[in-house]
Amino acid sequence: xxxxxxxxxxxxxxxxxxxxxxxxxxxxxxxxxxxxxxxxxxxxxxxxxxxxxxxxxxxxxxxxxxxxxxxxxxxxxxxxxxxxxxxxxxxxxxxxxxxxxxxxxxxxxxxxxxxxxxxxxxxxxxxxxxxxxxxxxxxxxxxxxxxxxxxxxxxxxxxxxxxxxxxxxxxxxxxxxxxxxxxxxxxxxxxxxxxxxxxxxxxxxxxxxxxxxxxxxxxxxxxxxxxxxxxxxxxxxxxxxxxxxxxxxxxxxxxxxxxxxxxxxxxxxxxxxxxxxxxxxxxxxxxxxxxxxxxxxxxxxxxxxxxxxxxxxxxxxxxxxxxxxxxxxxxxxxxxxxxxxxxxxxxxxxxxxxxxxxxxxxxxxxxxxxxxxxxxxxxxxxx
Amino acid sequence: xxxxxxxxxxxxxxxxxxxxxxxxxxxxxxxxxxxxxxxxxxxxxxxxxxxxxxxxxxxxxxxxxxxxxxxxxxxxxxxxxxxxxxxxxxxxxxxxxxxxxxxxxxxxxxxxxxxxxxxxxxxxxxxxxxxxxxxxxxxxxxxxxxxxxxxxxxxxxxxxxxxxxxxxxxxxxxxxxxxxxxxxxxxxxxxxxxxxxxxxxxxxxxxxxxxxxxxxxxxxxxxxxxxxxxxxxxxxxxxxxxxxxxxxxxxxxxxxxxxxxx
Numbered sequence: 001x002x003x004x005x006x007x008x009x010x011x012x013x014x015x016x017x018x019x020x021x022x023x024x025x026x027x028x029x030x031x032x033x034x035x036x037x038x039x040x041x042x043x044x045x046x047x048x049x050x051x052x053x054x055x056x057x058x059x060x061x062x063x064x065x066x067x068x069x070x071x072x073x074x075x076x077x078x079x080x081x082x083x084x085x086x087x088x089x090x091x092x093x094x095x096x097x098x099x100x101x102x103x104x105x106x107x108x109x110x111x112x113x114x115x116x117x118x119x120x121x122x123x124x125x126x127x128x129x130x131x132x133x134x135x136x137x138x139x140x141x142x143x144x145x146x147x148x149x150x151x152x153x154x155x156x157x158x159x160x161x162x163x164x165x166x167x168x169x170x171x172x173x174x175x176x177x178x179x180x181x182x183x184x185x186x187x188x189x190x191x192x193x194x195x196x197x198x199x200x201x202x203x204x205x206x207x208x209x210x211x212x213x214x215x216x217x218x219x220x221x222x223x224x225x226x227x228x229x230x231x232x233x234x235x236x237x238x239x240x241x242x243x244x245x246x247x248x249x250x251x252x253x254x255x256x257x258x259x260x261x262x263x264x265x266x267x268x269x270x271x272x273x274x275x276x277x278x279x280x281x282x283x284x285x286x287x288x289x290x291x292x293x294x295x296x297x298x299x300x301x302x303x304x305x306x307x308x309x310x311x312x313x314x315x316x317x318x319x320x321x322x323x324x325x326x327x328x329x330x331x332x333x334x335x336x337x338x339x340x341x342x343x344x345x346x347x348x349x350x351x352x353x354x355x356x357x358x359x360x361x362x363x364x365x366x367x368x369x370x371x372x373x374x375x376x377x378x379x380x381x382x383x
Numbered sequence: 384x385x386x387x388x389x390x391x392x393x394x395x396x397x398x399x400x401x402x403x404x405x406x407x408x409x410x411x412x413x414x415x416x417x418x419x420x421x422x423x424x425x426x427x428x429x430x431x432x433x434x435x436x437x438x439x440x441x442x443x444x445x446x447x448x449x450x451x452x453x454x455x456x457x458x459x460x461x462x463x464x465x466x467x468x469x470x471x472x473x474x475x476x477x478x479x480x481x482x483x484x485x486x487x488x489x490x491x492x493x494x495x496x497x498x499x500x501x502x503x504x505x506x507x508x509x510x511x512x513x514x515x516x517x518x519x520x521x522x523x524x525x526x527x528x529x530x531x532x533x534x535x536x537x538x539x540x541x542x543x544x545x546x547x548x549x550x551x552x553x554x555x556x557x558x559x560x561x562x563x564x565x566x567x568x569x570x571x572x573x574x575x576x577x578x579x580x581x582x583x584x585x586x587x588x589x590x591x592x593x594x595x596x597x598x599x600x601x602x603x604x605x606x607x608x609x610x611x612x613x614x615x616x617x618x619x620x621x622x623x624x625x626x627x628x629x630x631x632x633x634x635x636x637x638x639x640x641x642x643x644x645x
Binding site: 096100101104105107230346351 | 480481492496498499504506507509510512513515517518524525526542544545569571572575576577
């Protein structure tokens, strides 16, 4: 099968003479290497080929399945079926190959999908997307209901609590996320302090940087940053884990054993998030304020002692509570969206990828939307 | 086209997972044009052996010579050229789920044989038909198909480049008996016409009796016996005796004899 000495396959037509009928000579190597050239030659020759024409295979060199397919295409199933009559010298294994290919290819061609026009496609796509969005929200509400229902059932039955799984998820979603949450909020805290100092310096009020940092982190940034980080880190992990399990029929296996996938997979994840996000929020608030404190001490000549003094004097505990109260809501949404997207994935790798992306986008969107609504609410209430 | 010249030589292969050794000093030859059946109990490392030969797994020791060259020590370019001469059918098909069947088979044709997309897809449909799939399956995606159809499509992809060595990992598992018999026949026809070698991991005794030229038995971390089926079946070993002379082995043997003497 060395490719260097390969002679390209060819077709040669010898017109009819007195002694013999018109002959088509098939020669050379009919292999994948020469496929493109051979195929166009076959297309041409097939139209001219008549039933009486004599076929000559003496000079046929190498033959692989690609070439054999072309020969079948050229000669047609009827002629191949009579192969041992007109080409008895062809080795039996090659005859078998041609017969196999002929019977495989002797099937009606597949029906093509119906043609559509562009405008209708666009409209149908818009409609499909809108209906999909509506459905997505309905499924989410249904899934939340199902989760809460299962939670209530399990809550009063301590034997069904899955402590091991819960602990493992707390470690993965909480403990392992502490460094990144702390670092990120620290940096944002420092940035906010710098921004505040720059703006407030014009009014000679740099001292209020302390209030700015504490106020923003306690009420908003601590919980928002932690939630967005977990939406990226954990919602995607949940969707991918459950999606891969679905692809591997593990979810079906759980059902077939008579267990509830919601109880086994969703509840530990949701509970773990409910426990960890408030803790991470607290850590985020602390390290954000420490970020502000460091900037104040290094760049604004506000000593840590003074920083804490102002903190104690000006910032009431209610800000902290307002911030922390949002954490469980966000936690629940992030976990539920992550799990639901996992369940929606179908068997393919692409689908798992799409739903993982969707879980992150949806949960970040939900977190920011609810945070905005909550900010309005708390402002109106004067909390 | 059969000959004793080996296309693949495995020498002193050692594969370990942690402290557990799967292969110790395993030797095996695959000759040109033969169909070599590889059998062994579950967990004896049949798939691991396949992966070591194909170069997907770096063995802990030993050498694998493929067409006279050590695959794992070659530069990437040369290695890719050699790997092109392999066709591998994985245990669960391993079709690309983001491509439809026709695109799955056309992929190696476009990437390696340099065909135009239209030519490649035409040829891909032929290969799918050859593997026994109906024409309307060509535009379906793997997750819309049954396990048996995925196997057939995977065979079509493995055959796409007309390989010189075909690796099949339990090809007939999950096929109905008629489909499995047709599968065996197809492999045999293609081997006779094209002269490739086949490395066939299987538990299907019918396949062993119908198409295998030689059988290698993996046990006790090495190749316990490799020879024609009759010679292997006569080996004095408890496991081999039970394997070939148990109720299923006898049934398959009877069926094969009935086929030969109609």
